[in-house]
Amino acid sequence: MINKSLKQLGEMLQTKQISSVELTQTYLDRIAQLNPEMNAFITVDPDKSLAQAKQADAMIATGKTTALTGIPIAQKDIFVAQGWRTTCASKMLENFIGPYDATVIQQFNQAGAVNLGKTNMDEFAMGSSNETSYFGKVQNPWDRSRVPGGSSGGSAAAVAARLCAAAxxxxxxxSIRQPASLCGLSGLKPTYGLASRYGMIAFASSLDQAGPMARSCEDMALMMNVMVGYDERDSTSLNHPKEDYTRELGKPLNGLKIGLPKEYFSEGLDNNVATIVQAAIDEYRKLGAEIVDISLPNTRLSIPVYYVLAPAEASSNLSRYDGVRYGHRAKQYGDLMDMYCKTRAEGFGAEVKRRILIGTYVLSAGYYDAYYLQAQKIRRLIAQDFENAFKQCDVIMGPTAPSTAFKIGEKADDPISMYLQDIYTIAVNLAGLPGMSVPAGFSNNLPVGLQIIGNYFDEARMLNVGHAYQQVTDWHNRMPEGIA
Amino acid sequence: MEWEVVIGLETHVQLQTQSKIFSGASTAFGAEPNTQACVVSLAMPGVLPVLNKQAVQCAIRFGLAIDAEIANRSVFARKNYFYPDLPKGYQISQYELPVVGKGHINIQVGSGEQAYEKNIRITRAHLEEDAGKSVHGAQQGMSGIDLNRAGTPLLEIVTEPDMRSAAEAVAYAKKLHELVQWIGICDGNMQEGSFRCDVNVSVRRKGEEKLGTRREIKNLNSFKFMQQAIEYETRWQIETLEDGGKIQQATVLFNPDTGETRAMRSKEEANDYRYFPDPDLLPLAISADDIDAVKQHMPELPEAMKQRFQSQYALPDYDANMLTSSRAVADYFVAVVAAGADAKLASNWVMGNVAAKLNLEEKSIAASPINPTQLAELIKRIQDGTISNNAAKQVFEAMWNGEGEVDSIIEAKGLKQVSDSGAIEAIVDEVLAANDAMIQEYKSGKDKAFNALVGQVMKASKGKANPAQVNEILKKKLS
Structure with missing residues (x-):
């Protein structure tokens, strides 16, 4: 059961071989068994989930269903869900109950999917190991002494350990692709503006994007059909016509031009990872693709640019957590300033504070031009790199992360080394492009991800590119030991 | 050496929209605290702003009214600071690229012989959201926060430092206050905070080019206070400088009880607002079509209406000016003329008796007990000779007091004018017979005596004789 695809589960539900309540209970039991150690979920609420499952069963009984009706999906705890505790993995929101539904949550609810619980993450999505969570670190199901990646580490661990059908x-x-890579999953970050950000707690507004994490590209296509769509409540949402993301699945890859950026195969890349990624590229050659060497010359600037822009936006986005209206407020304080200072000192963790400080600094009078404006200019150059590259190829491929999962605690005190985890993924966010990671093999029994970057709105093609590979490989079907 | 005061204004105009600038919450004034605070107003985690198109249309209207450049691309920026009534920890405003650029407003200052006109340059006008309110002492020992007002749309209108006296500043503020109501973008209610002025004041020696250090008087919500505050501030600055002191740039508050201004914070304590473009909002694009669409619904502007009144109704400059000083007065006047009244008579009545009565009773013209049609009926009775001007005043009084319609009052009070020349002649003869002395005076060249005789005839007719006829008959008899 736990290894069935979303499509298979859907068929079993529709033909009443299993009820949504039974399926939901199966996962709830697995969570009860494995989560105390793995810590992939921050909040599980069996009553709520089972109530939704009952509704789904009623929908199935009347025949009014979608592909995801009755299927238990885990939601990253960054999405506000009405009546659900929504913490963003921060002490600041430890007891915050969602007063409304995020658009993404609403879309899954309308599709009849079951909210299985809220998954662990780095605090306010700031981190690449899930170690900054106020609710504790998450274990990588492939090696419990290692991190699952981040910030969507809880979702990644939950999918890999079969604690949910998808997340x-x-x-x-x-934050989708790197944990997908480290946990042996498929993860897709869509074109910026495709999925609504309404109700998705903001970290860096111009970069944040929601996407699916699942075991296969086919599963992700079904998720995309639900998650994506124009939302008038999000001004940066794109008024792009609805697409069926499964429509390209199964098309041959003959003549597909794959660009390999030389900057993605240079210094800093683990040798084993490089070999595995090359082997995956060879597989694509066999599938009829053509390989083109390309260059993304400003790649090395993406990390410094990101660590100016993302903290700048975050420093402002996180100002609302002031202890006045909701969330944590210090118990003892003197005047108003003291209340602010103590509340925020107590409520935020070290990494969040570090980024608020960086962001405040780069926006300050006298530094704004040198940091923020300069970074915005380079951001355009980075986008231009991709624009030029896509004149030569259809998709770009390379490693998702420079290494496999590292040990818990290994990089926790070394922010720079942690930041380098995102060296191959950040530029995609800066350009607003869609990016994906698919499992491509194992190095010392740890999963390695292949990154596939597409042009704007090219998700359907990317999903097929991933799907074609998953038809000739079985990396994505491997299961960690000790979770059966 | 003489001193010169230099004044510039920043005015926050609350826009008359149904909902807030970035959410669907209502903007109605006076609701129970926090009942008009939706999840966006409360800055709940995850919420996002969506720009209210009506607010943008208001800004375009204002831009058109002051003959300004309207930016085809403007940008919303975040102004970051912490305050309990600012729920997001930043205010969404416009900084580098405002929606309305340079424009101008013509003001009339003073009255009578000293009256003069002046052109005040507008630097810019930008859209922004209002903050909530702190309510101190709502509960014992605690402050409450009311976020009903948070997110209410504001247009901040900034002038160049073009004003040189409190009178000019007040004239500008009044003109702006009237204009924003005229074009229907603001209700003008100053008590409720719909129109608030910050006044920048500095002084310099006359002839000096360089501006002095300014102090900003915050949040003036009455023209009287504005006048007092500027006058006090000007005196204070001059005295400080004459005593050898220096002016520190500062934000000051006016205390109406003491009539004094006092520094709130100095520039050293000023915030670094860390403005940056709001990544939650796309740049605001305004096309020529958008502007045209607003133009089609623009009311005739005061200046254009004034010129039309002069050419169409042959009204003197003074009348045209007064009648277009407010939209309500202009609308009233136009309605009186439309109902058949002579334009000049209508103008006299609106500016004269109607205005005086309204002033006396502190009423707005919209609340006048005599509506334009009724006033027109009254004026028509003067035009057709039914009643004299004097009688008309009595009828007006009676109508004001709700005693009925024009004709029934004329009837009831017996005010109908006597235009029967035989009857008037009889009265004239009676008066002449009894006033020989006056006749002699008149004949010896004293014109005053003639007026006295007219007065006697009018009196004898109890005011009902047609004055023109009285004049004519008297002249004939005395010649």
């Missing part, structure tokens, strides 16, 4: 993630600089 949502969000990706500001690699």
């Amino acid at each position: 949502t993630g969000t990706d500001t600089g690699g």
